[in-house]
Amino acid sequence: MLDITLLGCGGTMPLPGRWLTSLVVRYRGRNILIDAGEGTQIAMKQAGLSAHDIDLILITHFHGDHVMGLPGMLMSMGTSGRTEPVTIVGPKGLLEIVPKLCVVAGIPFEVMGHELSGRKEEFDVPGFSELHVHAFRVSHSVETWGYSLVLDRAGKFNADAAKALNIPLKYWNRLQKGEEIDSEDGHFTPDMVMGPPRKGLKVTYTTDSRPCDSIREAAVNADLFVCEGMYGDEEKQYAAALKKHMTFSEAAHIAAEAHPKQMWLTHYSPSEQDPEYWMEQTRNIFPETYPGFDGKSGTLKFDAD
Amino acid sequence: MLDITLLGCGGTMPLPGRWLTSLVVRYRGRNILIDAGEGTQIAMKQAGLSAHDIDLILITHFHGDHVMGLPGMLMSMGTSGRTEPVTIVGPKGLLEIVPKLCVVAGIPFEVMGHELSGRKEEFDVPGFSELHVHAFRVSHSVETWGYSLVLDRAGKFNADAAKALNIPLKYWNRLQKGEEIDSEDGHFTPDMVMGPPRKGLKVTYTTDSRPCDSIREAAVNADLFVCEGMYGDEEKQYAAALKKHMTFSEAAHIAAEAHPKQMWLTHYSPSEQDPEYWMEQTRNIFPETYPGFDGKSGTLKFDAD
Numbered sequence: 001m002l003d004i005t006l007l008g009c010g011g012t013m014p015l016p017g018r019w020l021t022s023l024v025v026r027y028r029g030r031n032i033l034i035d036a037g038e039g040t041q042i043a044m045k046q047a048g049l050s051a052h053d054i055d056l057i058l059i060t061h062f063h064g065d066h067v068m069g070l071p072g073m074l075m076s077m078g079t080s081g082r083t084e085p086v087t088i089v090g091p092k093g094l095l096e097i098v099p100k101l102c103v104v105a106g107i108p109f110e111v112m113g114h115e116l117s118g119r120k121e122e123f124d125v126p127g128f129s130e131l132h133v134h135a136f137r138v139s140h141s142v143e144t145w146g147y148s149l150v151l152d153r154a155g156k157f158n159a160d161a162a163k164a165l166n167i168p169l170k171y172w173n174r175l176q177k178g179e180e181i182d183s184e185d186g187h188f189t190p191d192m193v194m195g196p197p198r199k200g201l202k203v204t205y206t207t208d209s210r211p212c213d214s215i216r217e218a219a220v221n222a223d224l225f226v227c228e229g230m231y232g233d234e235e236k237q238y239a240a241a242l243k244k245h246m247t248f249s250e251a252a253h254i255a256a257e258a259h260p261k262q263m264w265l266t267h268y269s270p271s272e273q274d275p276e277y278w279m280e281q282t283r284n285i286f287p288e289t290y291p292g293f294d295g296k297s298g299t300l301k302f303d304a305d
Numbered sequence: 306m307l308d309i310t311l312l313g314c315g316g317t318m319p320l321p322g323r324w325l326t327s328l329v330v331r332y333r334g335r336n337i338l339i340d341a342g343e344g345t346q347i348a349m350k351q352a353g354l355s356a357h358d359i360d361l362i363l364i365t366h367f368h369g370d371h372v373m374g375l376p377g378m379l380m381s382m383g384t385s386g387r388t389e390p391v392t393i394v395g396p397k398g399l400l401e402i403v404p405k406l407c408v409v410a411g412i413p414f415e416v417m418g419h420e421l422s423g424r425k426e427e428f429d430v431p432g433f434s435e436l437h438v439h440a441f442r443v444s445h446s447v448e449t450w451g452y453s454l455v456l457d458r459a460g461k462f463n464a465d466a467a468k469a470l471n472i473p474l475k476y477w478n479r480l481q482k483g484e485e486i487d488s489e490d491g492h493f494t495p496d497m498v499m500g501p502p503r504k505g506l507k508v509t510y511t512t513d514s515r516p517c518d519s520i521r522e523a524a525v526n527a528d529l530f531v532c533e534g535m536y537g538d539e540e541k542q543y544a545a546a547l548k549k550h551m552t553f554s555e556a557a558h559i560a561a562e563a564h565p566k567q568m569w570l571t572h573y574s575p576s577e578q579d580p581e582y583w584m585e586q587t588r589n590i591f592p593e594t595y596p597g598f599d600g601k602s603g604t605l606k607f608d609a610d
Contacts, residue, residue: 016351038377046321062409064380072343072373100405104367
């Protein structure tokens, strides 16, 4: 189960009543934050989420509207009593930029920075071997990355097989967790009692970018695809292209090919006053499109069984 | 005439419904901003004020809650089309810290930094020889400055004297502005037609600090004294002293000695939920005490005549 909260839905600058775009993915009581523009720490409080519980911060790129809230966020995490290290992942330049941004922050815990390289990277979320980050390069005016969070789901436990094989009950839980057992009772492996891995969960997040193949590939069959859309009005397509962003329709065309279960739009231009207005035309391209708003949240659950 | 707006009234961290403390002084269509914590650019929009028109930014000290909104503010000033230079004044370290804070800001105008030194400094607000900044050192855990904005008021123009001296009408306005006239009609000086300077206006701002003499001196006869007060509860006096802040009562004792026309309290601790609750006890010390709130504004006018 993944709890998703879109903290803000704006781009360029924070506005009264519209926070800058960032996403919290909550798993087993821990928070993963994607992007932190100015005000994100306030949006997080408004959403009832605790900055204290952020273990991993993923940065898409180093434009102000995506990182200027980082020092304040880290400072407030410190004020809240956090002492455990935090990992920050982002584009090349991170190891130089983050310390500068945080020049007056006074952070009482270790910040571990990791700069992405190449076109793709995959790594586990700290503390969870079943939850992975797939980072993928997208197409913006500066080096920018999108992120999928991918939660594995083990196969079904076959209690009948465990009984038939006389595997003592005390080992069942460890086998379910993928552990191999070498004991006086015998040698037991997970494949003896576990069915094939089941479909897990995937949330794919991308902003800022032009439409590109890496996004289409990342969003394939995602349970949730959070995608930027600067403008609803297709007549602003040229402006969107010029600024290396996309329109709602362009986002919907990506979704129509990638088939996520649903798409949330976000990162609206300050000039985009009423995203809902454009939903009819956008849903003609991809029916399961929803306009993001500050605090929009949802829970992604495993399929029944 | 000075228009004053307290953009926020919080300290330590921005909260939902409470922006961090900063003040805008507006004079003849231009804005002077004191401090810029995270979110100040949003608070400014909410107050109906334009970041575009800020010519001078005064920084009290380099704690995050007073400067982390600076890069976003400057960036939005650029987005709004500003190309004219901006002056930023603050403590030693400014010339090193501000460029770091602004590492991702991309500012399309010149930022002119000035580091204060000594215990006091006085200088004119750019563009106005009649409006001065008096900066004074206060007593906090790091180098911190308070600021008074002092608006001069010329003496009264004596039209009868001008007529008696046969000074042609076309020179009256220039004499009123303090200009000396050397012309074919004669040599005229302002003192021939102007009375003695009249009482001007003064607004004094200080946060963060323990009570100290420099504040008491700066606030003497101020038209408005904006002063920090972390806690209303006098039982938190020890905590206030430990953090180099003050209680409402301590601020009121300063005011009782300095005799400003009124005092606004600000920079409340996040734990201070209801500043109004403490007004009765505070007004027993200084009756003209008012609790600051986000967007509290007022206009300081010259005395009649």
